[in-house]
Amino acid sequence: MKHSTLARLIVACAVVAAAVTPVAAQGADPKAELARLKPKDFPTQPIEFTVVYPAGGGMDVAARLLAKYVEKWSGDRIIVNNRTGGAGMVGHAYLATQAKPDGYTVGALANLVWGDAMLRAQGRWAYTDLEPIAYVNSDALIWVGPTEGPYKGMSVKDIVQAAKDKPGTIRIATVPGSMWEYLVDQIEANSGAKFLRVPFQGGGAGITALVGGNVDVAQGFYSEFRGHLEAGKVRPLAVASAARMDFLKDMPTFNETFGGSDYLWQVIRYAIVPKGTPADRKAYLAAAVQIAMKDPELVAEYEKTGAYFDPKLAGSKDLAHDLGEYAEREREFYRKTGRLK
């Protein structure tokens, strides 16, 4: 494994327990394919995977898994770098305006960058300054409810009805300024319900509050509440995606429960390079990530974290265009709700 000296020291003296993993049959040998695409003199130094969120979080975990497999297939050294601050804003601005487009910086981003670009960038950069090279995975927002207390056992429809009958009493955890808030906005606007919003810094904190009895409904991703689910402390209510999730088949989608098609809120993770990266390096990086994404081990690891693969994006022939569609739909939402003039 190619890493810092210290890392090599650690591994060398420690017994490596990993079994030799069989190379998956992927048609033409992908490593050879990648070698063919490799530009001359590239890379001569480690490639940075920039993550704009703190180490250990969902995006970081996804990026590190990706880096591990990209290293495996390409043989290049990848270093994951957390450029944190401002709920991602600092890192996004760095990637869009400061990062050198020389192929040594790859951004592991989530679609939350669109919100930053449209609402907070103040015209200094647009999401199109970041060119997508490969789709990674998606994570849909899920509502979870308690297993104790007055609202246990209620379905999502019942809870929304209760929020309508007794406005301002049902406490829901939100994260202001992003999709957690938008989903609640949508539900309230379409059903006339009124929740009592309790702000948190992230979905995980809200789920903690739910387990502790401090809120009645929490919103988060599967990886954030799976442990509690298995211990019977929370109960999944509904998911904001187009289709039901494989790992929670009994959980309905918001669309089917409320008869809409707009309740779609997920984190879409994808890799980008800054605009202006030379075409051959961009193609090489794109191929490397895409080949890593086909590794069945990586797919399995992602599925274990509760992520799923959006069929439209996974099979996309023009990722920039397809992602752009999602982005523009979000822009529409902002216009409709008055957040964007």
Next chain:
Amino acid sequence: MMFERALNAFWILLGAATAAYAWSLGIVGPSGPDSGLFPLIAAIIIMAAGLILLLRPNPLVASQFPRGAALGRILGVIAGLAVMAIGMPYLGFAVTGAITMMILLRTVERTSLSGSIALALASVAAVVWLFDHMLGMVLPRGPWGF
């Protein structure tokens, strides 16, 4: 003493300006305090404290501010750190670090020129080795690849 009065006046001004800004952020919102409340309270406290300190008759501080050689040394340290912040994105850590080390070592004249150069290069090399190679943290590289 002059300086202390200036500082106290500064606190009052800072408090006032911040209070005005905090007011513009909004004090009370739909569910209790809004963005501006805590900053407003803090700003008022700063203003009040500055006022109390300004009006107090006896100065407690008898310290001197640096002059001459001492001031030179202090400015030297500040300059070294500023060079680091300005130069690192363009020249990379290694080169800027070496320059900064030179400034810091030479700001105290007793370190000889050759000694300074040697120490600067050695220490930067050691730091780069420790962090970049041993621990794996990427320090910015300059246009020369290091």
Next chain:
Amino acid sequence: MHELEGLMAGFGVILTAQNLYLCFLGSLIGTLVGVLPGVGPLAALALLLPVTFTLSPVGGMVMLASIFYGAMYGGSTTSILLNIPGEAASVVTCIDGHQMARQGRAGAALGIAAIGSFIAGTLGVIVMTFFAPLIAAAAIRFGPPENFALMVLGLVCTLFMISGSTVKGVLMVALGFLTAAVGIDVVNGHERFTFGSVNLSGGIELLAVVIGLFGVTEVLANVEEMVQSTVLAERIRGLWPTLADWRDSWRAMLRGSGLGFVLGLVPGGGPVTASFMSYAVERRISAHPERFGKGAIEGVAGPEAANNAAVAGSLIPVLSLGIPSNPVTALLLGALVIQGIQPGPLFVAQRPDLFWGIVASMYVGNVFLLMLNLPLVGLWAQLLRIPYRVLFPIVLLLSIVGTYSANKNVFDLWVMLGFGIAGYVLRKLDYDLAPFVIAFVLAPLLEQSLRQSLAMSPDGAVILIQRPVAALLLAVSAAIVVLMFRRTARIPGGDQ
């Protein structure tokens, strides 16, 4: 007993050559990381995370955990010897620790810091062993009102730390609140005091503030006088604490352990808050508070014990519930997730080997760290023979790297420099800088918890009294404030 069985099984898991090696290596790295100013366990863990892919889950977690608490051992070294904190959690150790060093008692200070860390760490693990599920169940009930009350208590304790002019101290606290407000308001997503700057929208980095206020400021002050060396190496008499030192500090160690452990459990607590509060408590309780700031050994023993106990405390929510209470434990959680393990309430039952392996490793790790740190005292003492004119540039270089390591953003270097200059000026004018830092640390959670509490309560502020724990903590805070007024009325300390 069930827990003892688990613990024995855990020892069985960890007493293999590989795992012991990893525990030792982690302790070594942790100590090193603690000594280096600015580089903290978070940066080190983020860097070494990829390594854990090739290790077994137990091995990887043992290594990462030992780096975390190892850093709490090493952090006091530069604090005591150079008055420059190695960690944000070692800032208070500078206050009395460095004074002790100036009096030629650096060895005793370093020794007590190491031993206090060991006692606290071990006690913390013992409590973890037997009471983890109980504590976890209680910790999860801690909601915004309780957090708010706890932060208020911390803030009140801060007021005790103010040495010198009370007015100036309160001003520093208010300034700390203001500086903490820079960035995005968590509660409603609005930007505050950012003036359009992307860098400011991220808020001001704690590490940059700490290194600036205590590292750069210290260097500026020393360079002004052109000291030969801050602590004369020859004056280090006796590298070990005396019996008198033991007598004075053992109680502080125990108090610090208890306080630190509890504060490690709650979000927004953690080693930094624990060390500050322990210092404040020691000063409050002491029969001779005027000794503090002049080399009182309790001022080293208490906080150093507290920050180590806080590590053990903070591991309980993450291992027993899957809930991280600070960024480091969030990273440990991520490390487990990457290995395909989902920590949660069932973690102990599903992976007893992992849970008990980690717990057992903490006993071993603390021993390793004691063995590492005590002999190192002699080594560090020798380091002081380096003339200051050579030492300070190296320390500054390391500080630069350390500060940069937080966010990889050059802007933090400017913050560090800015706070360094400001700290220098303020120190000259007799302002105490520690209250600024603790206010800066506490303010965000205090404000957030209050607004969350009000948001979740249909009846408004009443919720703070309705919840028993919150009400109790607030009552204690109020009582302390009252006592504080009465005390300062009697004792001529500071000036009003």
